Amino acid sequence: MSDAAASGSAAAGRTAVAADWWLVLAMTAASAMALFDVTAFGVALPSLREGLGLSAGTASWVVNAYIVAVTALTALGGRLADRLNGLTVFQCGAALFAIASLACGLAPTAPEIAGPWLIAFRALQGAGGALMLPAALAAVVAAVPADRRGRAVSLYIGAGQVLFILGPIAGGLLTQELSWRAIFLVAVPLSAAAIAMTRLRGRRIAGAAARPAEGPLLRWTALPLIAGLALIALALERGGDWGWLSWQSLAAFGFGTTALAVAVRQEWRAPDPMVQLHLLRQRHFSLHLATLCLLQTVTIGVLTFAPIYFQKMLGLSPSDAGLVMLAFVAGWAGMVPMAGWLHDRLGPARPKLAGAVLALAGMAWWWWSLPHLGPAAQLPAMALAGVGVGLSILPSNTAAIGAAPPQGRAAAVGLIQTVRQSGGMIAVALLGGLFLDTAGGAGSSAAALDAAQLGFAVLLTATAVNLPVALLGLRGAPPERGPAAPQR
DSSP, X not given: OOHHHHHHHHHHHHHHHHHHHHHHHHHHXXXXXXXXXXXXXXXXXXXXXXXXXXXXXXXXXXXXXXXXXXXXXXXXXXXXXXXXOHHHHHHHHHHHHHHHXXXXXXXXXXXXXXXXXXXXXXXXXXXXXXXXXXXXXXXXXXXXXXXXXXXXXXXHHHHHHHHHHHHHHHHHHHHHHTOTHHHHHTHHHHHHHHHHHHHHHOGGGTTTTOOOXXXXXXXXXXXXXXXXXXXXXXXXXXXXXXXXXXXXXXXXHHHHHHHHHHHHHHHHHOSSOSSOGGGGGSHHHHHHHHHHHHHHHHHHHHHHHHHHIIIIISOOOHHHHHHHHHHHHHHHHHHHHHHHHHHHHHOSHHHHHHHHHHHHHHHHHHHHHTTTOOHHHHHHHHHHHHHHHHHHHHHHHXXXXXXXXXXXXXXXXXXXXXXXXXXXXXXXXXXHHHHHHHHTTOSOHHHHHHHHHHHHHHHHHHHHHHHHHHHHTTTTOOOOSSOOOOOO
């Protein structure tokens, strides 16, 4: 080869690598943005509710609309990314996320309009995330050579964890110094930059992950899945006001479970299902899913409602509440590297059990300290709970993916995320009324404290149920079927 040709080849190689890393950066920014929305929004929720005069039920649905949409549509997003051009699906999701974020940031101030407006656009935001996130990790893996893939995935996940940690602090500062609207508006330029970067740099891998069609691209079972999850969330969220045995609660729960049963029946019988329910026949896969659902209930419950407790019941400012939340969030995210190392050396069962014990001890300590101690004295309990949750979640997530056959792991991710996000939906539905009613000024401070203790008792119960689930996982744990891509 001539020197000129060699020089041109080397330059092309450098350009390809540079293009790959720019694409990794775009995927990382988009994923981190979605995580930031989750951790920052809880700190901003009291200010949002006061500024717009929203009722407790409406404020709860501003949170849950996003979670229901992500829960119901993630499997569909993965299917579209798998069957079509993954980067195009990502760009559509990022565009939806940006448009919905802008609309949320510009929400009208009249309460009768603001509530439905925010609920609708939060649902659209969740739909954007459901399209965007399944395609992001696949693009990262495809964007770099095999010998650099570990660094790319580490960057992708590590940046997300940094934003997960900083979310409450940044959310508190943005809310206090600017407005709760800034939480939404910061997503707009990040989404636009991610879309622009994928259009400029992503042509080389466009369509690389698409596979031939094996059935209909869209399945109508997405509709009863969305309806079922929304109706069950409504029954859980309004059951305390309606009465758990009232006709409204029973009707919402009955129609919701019926819709879910229809979706499950159709997916189970479909030759090319959107959600691979047959994986639930594997005992250890089902146990890992149970842990992920239970601990996602704890994580979303804490991130959404502990900031309300600190601001409205202990009088902290939004920025101070964000700083206090750092104890739980840093404990959770800080365990991710250690949990991965323990999983590789010991397998998933023992780290998962150790995390279950620590999570239960931390949540019990935190629940006990509520009526006795101020926020600073609660920090050790919060950190212990966060460490335990983080130590259990990562081995469960990795092992659940590893329990699936290699050719079915992409589908397994859709099922895992659907079940996992259902835990967050349950937390918001069950706890929204308790925290938001008392935070809105209803009742005495003693009643507010009782409500907070009851809410934390629900989260404590979830960690307690997870302990026997983890113990069952010790029995005959199978070896993993080869390496699986890390998942948050």
